[in-house]
Amino acid sequence: MAEGHTEPALGVETVVVTDSGQWAVELVVLYRDGVVRRRIDTYPTKARAEIAARMIKRGAERETRGPVNG
């Protein structure tokens, strides 16, 4: 697995999975030589987990959204 600066990530995805009655958000980062999968946090409802998954993905890939001058 590549380490931070030496190997740029190619892509990122978040997934929501069930875990003991909770909903967990996992972050999946794709590298040229492999994949890193990290569990970030768990949430009591699927809806909250899905919101968190969206925000975590946007932060991780710095997706361009929102007003530039906001």
Add this chain to the structure above:
Amino acid sequence: MTAVDLFVSPLGRVEGDLDVRVTIEDGVVTSAWTEAAMFRGFEIILQGKDPQAGLIVCPRICGICGGSHLYKSAYALDVAWKTHMPPNATLVRNICQAAETLQSIPRYFYALFAIDLTNKNYAGFPNYDEAVRRFAPYVGTSYQPGVVLSAKPVEIYAIFGGQWPHSSFMVPGGVMGAPTLSDVTRSIAILEHWKDNWLEKQWLGCSVDRWLENKTWEDVLAWVNENESQYNSDCGFFIRYCMEVGLDKYGGGVGNYLATGTYFEPSLYENPTIDGRNAALIGRAGIYADGKWFDFDQSRVREDVTHSFYEGTGALHPFDGETRPIDPEVGRKQGKYSWAKSPRYDVPGLGHVPLEAGPLARRMAAGGPNAASHQDNDPLFVDIVNKIGPSVMVRQLARMHEAPKYYKWVRSWLDQIDLHESFYTKPIEHAEGRGFGATEAARGALADWIVIEDNKIKNYQVITPTAWNIGPRDGAAAVGPIEKALIGSPIADQEDPVELGHVARSFDSCLVCTVHAYDGKTGRELSKFVINGMV
């Protein structure tokens, strides 16, 4: 060897546009150009207006440090009109200036800076998932309370100033409202709430006093490992994560610093003057350059327009400053590339050099010799810079270090207000005069120079901390502080140069704070893309 030009726009997350063009060779930035990308022209707006127009116009220069703009505008008029300042008024001004900075510290950290710590390029590091858990935008376990609680200090500002931002309650001779006992006690309660629930509980994991015992870099490292609470606090984690991903290794900048200082000892500044200013300051002014400290002297400040979209070349003192914009397309043919002027300071023995403004500059000034008993005397960051050098991490840590320090100052000033005494002395409105007022906005040194003739503003010049930091090359082709800080930065992914964002944002550049800014592109473009202001 591979070389590529990257054009990145915008880098600032607050407002306005900071465009950066860098040249990368073998994965390292070898040259940089920062471009303030929008013309503002506040100085032109103010010419010919009533002398007090600055109290209304200047706070609108910036939406997040409008209180700082008001503070220095008011002091510039106090000096020009030779006012008398009741001690209560000085205390209230101190409290509100500090409250604005206390707001900015967590808001900037979580909403603007820390999001980049969740960048996918760090996924290979052991603490990455913890960084995402804490700092992910809106849903991070630290982001949410940090941003929400950042609003509390400016509630104190609103109690004294009627509103925040864009208040105009500081006027020549004092402040416009006399607080009641209820106002003061409410302010104390709000400040304590912020301290208990964010500063100590979330950020430090210990008492304010325990953190302020740290005097050396070794003290800080020992503090991190002292107990579980501190180790797992946001501050403890931030230090550990920075050292893990290498934010302590780049972004150092010019290594020379300027602080105009702020907050006055009330008994020492009842009659504001330029000459009496340095000695009355609590947060000290000073220059640290080439390893030596110098007193700050406003007469040594110049603004160079050689590479800025203004008529002419060379540098002028702000009292004689000119703001005569030209068409950027014409300017580019003359080698100009930014709407920001280049502020420079004539350091004895070094000449006119670029200086970094901001919290790290304040911390270096605070570590200088000959502090009076009422002044900030803090060796921590001089020790840190001497031992590990300036960097993105050190600049950030300097900013965060001011939260416990300023909390204690505000608490003390609230206790000193004498509700039976005056908060305002009506001034004589002199038809002629010159004034200089300055402060330390959260982002650094901020100052106004006003020339009054025939009861009107003849000349008004504002130099913002962002101008000090993002200013372009000067007549001697010396790069500006952020340009210098970017050079040497490693770039792992040219498609997502998160490192550039770390460096630029560690200066907390607020382009709306730049009086001259515009939007444009210069130079050869081999690739062009946008990294976003807001997530």
